[in-house]
Amino acid sequence: MSREQRQERDQADEPGLRLVGHIGTELLRHEDGSVTSWCALRPDLADATGALLPGCLAFIVDGSGGLVTGLAAVPEWVVTSDLDLRLVGRVTVGPARTEARVVRRGRGTVTAEIMVFDEGDDDRAVGVATLTSAVLTPDFEAPGAAYPVGRRVGHGTPDIDATPIREWLGLETTAGGASLALRPEICNPWGILHGGATCLLAEAAAEAVVGGPPGSLRDLLVRFVAPARVGPIVAQASVIGRRPDDTVVQIEVRDVGADGRLTALATASVGALSPT
Template identity: 30%
Template structure:
């Protein structure tokens, strides 16, 4: 395994992710939940865990690569296995590489060790970011808004929900952070479900990143309910930039 050098990012600061560390078998990290993480249904948004998951899963992949190689996510899965806690709880993420530079698995637990979310990631190797540019980036204050939609800056538009990829939502490569696009996809799926009168909670999220989305771009999310039942709900959310698909997510609730 390579000796990792962790690079900070705006999404880590915004979502209160800290304490990233290399372990003997992978990577660990911490996160503090705030009221900012609530979704449209009043519960902790599963997407609020996306940045923590992407960080530990992605760095676990990097650890399995040759020295100084980097990894970006192509697919991320989050599967909820226990009821998520409310604000003020510290969470612990941990991930290990399964296939060198290509696939990692992980989990998110509460401070008592209770398993909350099982997670997976596929990634691909890219060049390492410019560390001088990352170091020069301004710091970002932790999220203060009440609710994940406000934190992300999601806004309704005639053709769907829009996310402006502000610089503070970018990864060290200057692209929209994979955990942020996951959070936005899950947030708009939850909003659409609530607007249809459903009280079901998100149980899983799967997102595919088909192309990088640069900071400064505007992402339009289209929502399509593939199944809208009393006990099970399946929603597809597609994110496009200038008409080109950048993300495809499936959100299940039950």
């Protein structure tokens, strides 16, 4: 293993980066402040058809959007306050690639637009997202320096654990939702449940209540309303209505160990989506 790979492994083992390291994203900061990210299409991140799970797309959108908005806020840093992902296709070849840019920097918030592509399929567009982050003063060193301009920074190593992502997260599903136990590996640097993990939890809950197979998520809107710090974290889903091609679901995410505090509200559509 090279020195660079060891550094990336060690970074991915730090609290707040273990989930990022498990998924194995790569990020590239550009001189204009925009950020490109990649995520390989691996069996442990895919559904039964071999396409990348939409929840993993939401995860890398959260990561690239969080980085691009965080860099715009330095010396402060950010937490995601809302994420809206709309899909028009599936990542079937890979890697998935996102292009994130800041569209507004306000005093207390930063908003980004993120385009999503299947790079291996002639850069076919598969989705678009917007993400808004709240600006906060961190009690840790803002990680902007870890992403120098022009350097492609990877998380994880070639020997990434091949356990399916939902199993690795400890996701458990019921007819009406999904849950997971909170542990350091799936928290962000603030010590709260990673926004990308919340997206994967909401995805599983939406599919469970509809009865759809993994990978049937079409759109996902998540609004983060309070930190999830204790656990277990439970996502309870309910069907709002059905349309010809999909079912619309509302999801409440609560921190059971914190008196059932509401931590996120999500709306999702679940239904078959053409790969192309």
